[in-house]
Amino acid sequence: MSVLEYRCYKPGDEREIVKLWNEALPLDPITLERFMNLVLLDGNFDPEGLRLAFAQGQLVGCCYAVRRLLPMVGTDLEPENGWIPFFFVRAEFRRQGIGRSLMEQALAFLKDQGRRNVFFASYAPNYILPGLDAQAYAAGWEFLQKLGFARLYTAAAMDLSLVGYALPGEVRALIKQREAEGYTFKTAASSDLVELIRFANEKFNPDWGRAIREGILQGLPLSRIFVARHRNRLVGFCLHGGYEGIPERFGPFGVDEEQRGKGLGKILLHLCLSSMRAEGLHGAWFLWTGETSPAGHLYRSVGFEVSRRFYVCKKELVEEGKS
Incomplete structure (x- = not known):
């Protein structure tokens, strides 16, 4: 196994992050511009929360943790909450403990900031996806469960052809x-x-x-x-x-x-x-509704169909000596 180096984001890493993202998550590609807008230019971005793994100088894994530095409204910084909006590992380096190590570093970062609840991936304002698509990323869902994340609810994405x-x-x-x-x-x-x-x-x-x-x-x-x-x-x-x-x-x-x-x-x-x-x-779509909610029923009555389902998950960070 290659010697691994772990560190946080440094300016210039973004191109390799986007390249690996698109290799590891082909169903949800991203451009450099979107990555800059949704991550690097987010007012809550902290380089310490963007954890990276390298093997012989090559980026092989990434996990992002974020907490509020700016309130969504008023003065509420949600001091007990943190989020993991995304994580991924290069295919040939999976099941070698890299993802777990990155996630543990990300969770430690949030815990050091006093966070008790960690959500995947319902972060606002700049979420990429509302949660984990267990059908598309079955291994990712298994991974989150092993780390103690539990599903809170399912968000449904819907599409409608306007033709x-x-x-x-x-x-x-x-x-x-x-x-x-x-x-x-x-x-x-x-x-x-x-x-x-x-x-x-x-x-x-x-x-x-x-x-x-x-x-x-x-x-x-x-x-x-x-x-x-x-x-x-x-x-x-x-x-x-x-x-x-x-x-x-x-x-x-x-x-x-x-x-x-x-x-x-x-x-x-x-x-x-x-x-x-x-x-x-030619079409209308959105990422997030309750499939059986009144809104969900309205969308279906118009002709919207569920295109994907996402698990919104939560993990509680327990302090040492407490249960």
Whole structure:
């Protein structure tokens, strides 16, 4: 076995990391630009958390650990939580303890920072995938279980072909019915933005508000954001192109809990899909929903199909002498 060297990231390692990533994880390739944007330029990036293994100067393994240095909202740094967004080892060097050593170093880094809970891989804002695809990476799932990670839940990714899509007549009729009741459905204007971001943060998830804000700053057209109001009060929204500027990527999407059961989500979803088709897009997709949740049922009713399933996992870091 080759003599191994372990160390943290140093500037210039990124090209070899991306090269090995694409060899080791061929179903989920990444570009250097995406790696820079999602990892190196992340405000929470700490080189000590990006652990690397080398054999005779050749990169053979990588494991990334991250914790919050900047809050998602307010001042909350989630001081007990840390994340492992990705790990991989060169094929011919697997089952030699390299992955375990890298993971133990990553977990030690998080433990030294006072973290008690470690999640794979539900890190916001810059997750690559929401969890582990056990079907595509069966060995990776076995590896995580041996290290004490347990599945919390399954996130479903869904896709829809927009070829031949047209706004259904029943949705047109529903829009007219709701408009007669005081609802409006429009693309966003500058006057909507402050309320929209606050609504997304408070009613749903701070990552959604961030996605809207940063998406617009990076050039997301307001014409890709739809808002629903009832007598001038914002009650729902949806958009596409908010994550990484990918126009086919749908979401985030939400309706005020007090307003559900009226078909508002169905209206917003179809208006957005109709707009996407008008832009010439051939498909819509997203990475994360509960397959049996109300949203999951809505997506299926429209024709979305599950394309992948991801296990969101958690491990608790127990202090020495405690159980």
